[in-house]
Amino acid sequence: MSQAIAVLDFGSQYTQVIARRIRECHVYSRIYPYATSASELRADGVKGIILSGGPSSVLAKDAPSPDRRLFELGVPVLGICYGLQLMGKMLGGTVEPTRQREYGDSLLTIRKKGKLFHGIKPTIHVWNSHGDQMRSLPDGFSTIARTENSDYAAIADEERRFYGLQFHPEVFHTEQGTDIIRNYLYRICGCKGAWSMAEYLETAVERIRAEVGSERVILGLSGGVDSSVAAALIHKAIGEQLICVFVDNGLCRLNEREAVEKLFRENFKLNLRVARAANVFLSRLKGVTNPEQKRKIIGRTFIQVFEREVKRLGNIAFLAQGTLYPDVIESVSIEGNPAALIKSHHNVGGLPKRMKLQLVEPLRELFKDEVRRLGAELGLPKEVLWRQPFPGPGLGVRVMGEITRPRLRVLREADAILLQEMKKSGYYYKVWQSFAVFLPVHTVGVMGDERTYENVIALRIVESIDAMTADWARLPHELLGRISNRIINEVKGINRVVLDISSKPPSTIEWE
Ligand code: XMP
Secondary structure (H helix, E strand, O other): OOOOEEEEEOOOOOHHHHHHHHHHOOOOEEEEEOOOOHHHHHHOOOOEEEEOOOOOOOOOOOOOOOOHHHHHOOOOEEEEOHHHHHHHHHOOOEEEEEEEEEEEEEEEEEOOOOOOOOOOOOEEEEEEEEEEEEEEOOOOOEEEEEOOOOOOOEEEEOOOOEEEEOOOOOOOOOOOHHHHHHHHHHHHOOOOOOOOHHHHHHHHHHHHHHHHOOOOEEEEOOOOHHHHHHHHHHHHHHHHHEEEEEEEOOOOOOOHHHHHHHHHHHHOOOOEEEEEOHHHHHHHOOOOOOHHHHHHHHHHHHHHHHHHHHHHHOOOOEEEOOOOHHHEEEEEOOOOOEEEEEOOOOOOOOHHHHHOOEEEOOOOOOOHHHHHHHHHHOOOOHHHHOOOOOOOOHHHHOEOOOOOHHHHHHHHHHHHHHHHHHHHHOHHHOOOEEEEEEEEEEEEEEEOOEEEEEEEEEEEEEEOOOOOOEEEOOOOHHHHHHHHHHHHHHOOOEEEEEEOOOOEOOOOOOOO
């Protein structure tokens, strides 16, 4: 751990992005609360400290402020945005509000390359977001780069190895931003860059062990990427102390429960309980056609079933969740008291509070691609790691109108054919999602000499980067034809297949 870089969190929405950039440079980083004591940082052997940005103003009365002794550790410090102003002010400079908040792109001109700007072009585009700026620098500091709006866009005291950047090197819009961070890590802090995901796994395992001790942990395993990686990781750390619960709500895809059981119970030897609750879910959904009402019933019932499992097990102290960084919204009050809030997840929101369980969220610092790499390190198969997203309410929001068992059967069979053909053709991994939707509409067809009057299946196949926007995938006509033929021929109750060619917005990906 002697290679660790400490990122002190002053509540910026980019703190995690800084940590990610450091990991991309193959250096271990750890996010600490801003008030962490200098002695703790010294005890952890940190090689460098980064003061993150933050939404507060250093001019505010109760602006969050770090232990001032961290400047006496003899360790390089890099302040970013708020972090720069904080360091500047704490070391004897002055800060003033800018007349106009600087936000977005600006052109940075480097005046002195030094170690921080080694290999960086003389002018680069950088990304800003600040309302204050330095008016005078502390002793020992000088300007190393400026923008049109700021004489102190980058400052340094090379002797003491203190650096400050008014802009955000961690965001994508800053040119060569990662190179600047790499310079700080390698050239200034002397890190070697030997850290890898395998090492992350080791530290994550140690952290989980330290966090939960000998207590038992419960995790709702859905079979999706995040909960699967969290399960495998926590299992590696604490083995039998982890109990996973798969809630079979009767709204799963074909053979989904069996696949989860096979992988986790047989291969991973994980302590897996299956709550067979299809009857409860389906009876409560009887006669319900309103999409929001369906979602509410499914969500509420999930919580009840899960809670019952926890009660039955008794003596559970922790609830594990596969929360990723993008699920975490940094929320900071005006007074500048950083606090992390979890976005209320549509599937398990409210669970921990009600059940008085402590949370374990070992994937909290990671982005999706990192979670996949961690999962690969843990030996999870590609089918799990690259599985398409599947909504919490499952097929419940893919059967239009009332959810009935016969409709679910039809949808499952059609969906399985679509899935099979998508995988066989390789398109499954190229699109964002591909699924079938059951339409409770009867249309006329002919089969042999007979007239049929049966239901319709819609195919929803979309491309997307983040599910915020999406477009329908232009798949080869032969593939679409094969899927349609197979569904109509093989699924009893369907005589027509239609293709959804709407984009999001204005449509959504799911139909409900
Ligand atoms: P929409 O339909 O809003 O969906 O365009 C965007 C993405 O979110 C998924 N989705 C859900 N995921 N619980 C989830 O975990 C849900 O309740 C839920 N609803 C929609 C959807 O599949 C798509 O990827």
